[in-house]
Amino acid sequence: MNKKNNQHIEKHLKSSAFITDVVIGMSDGLTVPFALAAGLSGAVHSNVVIITAGIAEIVAGSIAMGLGGYLAGKTEQEHYQAELKREYDEIETIPEEEKREVKMVFAEYGLNEHFQTMIADELAKDKEKWVDFMMKYELGLEEPDVNRARNSAATIGISYIVGGLIPLSGYFFTQTPYQGLTISAILTVVCLFLFGYFKSKVTGQPPVRGAAKVTLIGIAAATAAFMVAKIFNTMF
Amino acid sequence: MNKKNNQHIEKHLKSSAFITDVVIGMSDGLTVPFALAAGLSGAVHSNVVIITAGIAEIVAGSIAMGLGGYLAGKTEQEHYQAELKREYDEIETIPEEEKREVKMVFAEYGLNEHFQTMIADELAKDKEKWVDFMMKYELGLEEPDVNRARNSAATIGISYIVGGLIPLSGYFFTQTPYQGLTISAILTVVCLFLFGYFKSKVTGQPPVRGAAKVTLIGIAAATAAFMVAKIFNTMF
Numbered sequence: 001m002n003k004k005n006n007q008h009i010e011k012h013l014k015s016s017a018f019i020t021d022v023v024i025g026m027s028d029g030l031t032v033p034f035a036l037a038a039g040l041s042g043a044v045h046s047n048v049v050i051i052t053a054g055i056a057e058i059v060a061g062s063i064a065m066g067l068g069g070y071l072a073g074k075t076e077q078e079h080y081q082a083e084l085k086r087e088y089d090e091i092e093t094i095p096e097e098e099k100r101e102v103k104m105v106f107a108e109y110g111l112n113e114h115f116q117t118m119i120a121d122e123l124a125k126d127k128e129k130w131v132d133f134m135m136k137y138e139l140g141l142e143e144p145d146v147n148r149a150r151n152s153a154a155t156i157g158i159s160y161i162v163g164g165l166i167p168l169s170g171y172f173f174t175q176t177p178y179q180g181l182t183i184s185a186i187l188t189v190v191c192l193f194l195f196g197y198f199k200s201k202v203t204g205q206p207p208v209r210g211a212a213k214v215t216l217i218g219i220a221a222a223t224a225a226f227m228v229a230k231i232f233n234t235m236f
Numbered sequence: 237m238n239k240k241n242n243q244h245i246e247k248h249l250k251s252s253a254f255i256t257d258v259v260i261g262m263s264d265g266l267t268v269p270f271a272l273a274a275g276l277s278g279a280v281h282s283n284v285v286i287i288t289a290g291i292a293e294i295v296a297g298s299i300a301m302g303l304g305g306y307l308a309g310k311t312e313q314e315h316y317q318a319e320l321k322r323e324y325d326e327i328e329t330i331p332e333e334e335k336r337e338v339k340m341v342f343a344e345y346g347l348n349e350h351f352q353t354m355i356a357d358e359l360a361k362d363k364e365k366w367v368d369f370m371m372k373y374e375l376g377l378e379e380p381d382v383n384r385a386r387n388s389a390a391t392i393g394i395s396y397i398v399g400g401l402i403p404l405s406g407y408f409f410t411q412t413p414y415q416g417l418t419i420s421a422i423l424t425v426v427c428l429f430l431f432g433y434f435k436s437k438v439t440g441q442p443p444v445r446g447a448a449k450v451t452l453i454g455i456a457a458a459t460a461a462f463m464v465a466k467i468f469n470t471m472f
Contacts, residue, residue, distance in 0.1 A: 031300045032293070036272075039292025044285055048472050053289040055468050056275025056461040057268070063457040064267045071449045075441050109365045111358050119355065122347050129345045137373065205311055213307045221299040225292040232291050236284050 309385020
């Protein structure tokens with residue numbers, strides 16, 4: 001087995017998928033609550049208000065991501081099953097049309113008519129594999145794992161909560177929003193870099209550049225939120 | 237051209253992609269700012285604070301989504317180019333191994349050794365198509381459109397801002413958070429349903445069920461944020 005296949009299989013290992021979800025949830029969870037708290041730090045004078053807003057955002061964001069991801073996974077599963085049923089029906093009712101579709105896949109790669117027909121005839125001998133081929137190569141659909149979608153949604157949602165509590169923690173033990181922001185910014189930038197690094201590692205991107213990107217997004221979002229909230233607040 | 241191909245092409249039309257991005261950005265933008273404002277409505281007594289927090293969230297969320305999406309698109313493009321270069325190198329340096337990989341794709345579908353070899357030899361005649369085949373069917377990679385990623389990120393980010401201003405607008409012209417929440421909830425639930433409907437239409441899902449899901453996620457997130465923020469606030 002060559003290296004590419006190894007990587008491919010590795011990506012489907014349960015433990016690896018779990019770690020990916022944790023890292024994605026946490027790095028996303030760090031960003032928006034951090035920026036929201038930073039934005040409010042320039043506009044309100046109470047750490048309790050900032051923490052309340054941060055907690056409301058974390059709850060809302062984790063549900064939107066978690067429940068949203070779960071329902072999207074279910075929809076994808078239903079879509080796959082509907083298409084699968086349609087392909088099974090079509091190879092029964094319009095087999096010649098379906099064979100023509102197989103041939104078109106190979107026509108695109110410059111294989112001549114003779115080859116196309118041979119492949120289509122050969123594939124047609126096993127209906128299950130024929131449908132499987134159509135699903136993957138004509139429609140570009142892979143069978144979604146519904147348990148995976150549910151677990152993934154829960155893991156990302158929970159990790160978002162954990163990630164979001166990191167920037168807020170700066171406001172727990174300080175007296176003023178500016179003190180809170182200082183601690184929060186230091187903590188969050190360090191964590192964004194670390195999680196950006198791991199996120200890039202597990203998703204197969206260059207880790208240092210990936211870490212820099214994640215950190216940059218967090219800082220840009222926080223700076224913009226701070227400035228806009230301050231401008232808005234001085235107007236009222 | 238059959239119906240499936242029509243749908244496939246339609247999905248790649250520029251105007252359709254633009255509408256998809258608008259609808260996705262707006263329906264997402266409605267959810268979290270709505271839930272955040274609802275959460276704060278149970279905990280603070282000033283509409284200005286709620287609007288400030290909402291604006292900070294919208295700015296942070298749109299930058300995280302927009303910039304995040306743009307950088308993710310660029311990373312995907314780089315990854316594709318790196319893999320493309322590797323495949324071109326490999327068909328020069330280890331052509332037999334690469335032919336074996338083509339054969340494995342067809343072995344999976346029950347085609348015999350004889351067929352596999354014929355197809356692999358035929359594909360190998362045109363290097364560009366050979367690499368193209370490897371990219372798509374062995375690695376499952378389609379060439380990402382970098383302009384598309386940038387435009388898509390900007391469209392989603394801006395739509396998120398527009399979507400987010402809808403729930404906040406309830407607090408602009410009312411005196412108390414509870415009045416604001418009432419208007420905000422009515423406006424947002426109507427818009428969530430409408431955008432959920434269009435979102436499902438453009439992403440090819442059953443529209444009424446899709447609309448119900450999007451609305452449900454928004455209501456669940458807002459209810460949870462309201463309760464958690466209220467509990468937290470009564471503790472301090």
